[in-house]
Amino acid sequence: MMRKQASHSRRRLLDSARELPARAEELAAERGPLLKGAFQLRGTRCGKDNCKCSRGELHTTAVLVVSEDGTRRSYYVRPCERPEVQRRVERYLRLRSKRLELSKLCDELLTGADDLLDALAQPHIPQRDKEGLKRPSRPRARKNKNR
């Protein structure tokens, strides 16, 4: 039972460790630039009475939402900037998810290591000497230390 658990933990540890370099290299290979934020397309009305948007056909406005010092800010993205902004935001999100995978892998590795330690650990059973008496496993604490 204990041996089986140890070999399972050992496999878990080693499998995670083998996968780790490839995952780390995926992250390290990224050269950027990345954009930390959310790219959104919003339907807007321009306000002109005879425009198609007044009949419900909204204009599409691209917005970049970023967090600056804990405050959410929205920035208009010009049509010519859209593809590049969108690409950078998507690359950032892709790398974030790779980082999450790396974190899960590290958890897996550490869980394997912890389980292996638990599986291999055995309680200390004091040895008996020739007379069959227990040897004290530790010095006895004195009850009245100050007297």
Ligand SMILES: [Zn+2]
């Ligand atoms: Zn309009």
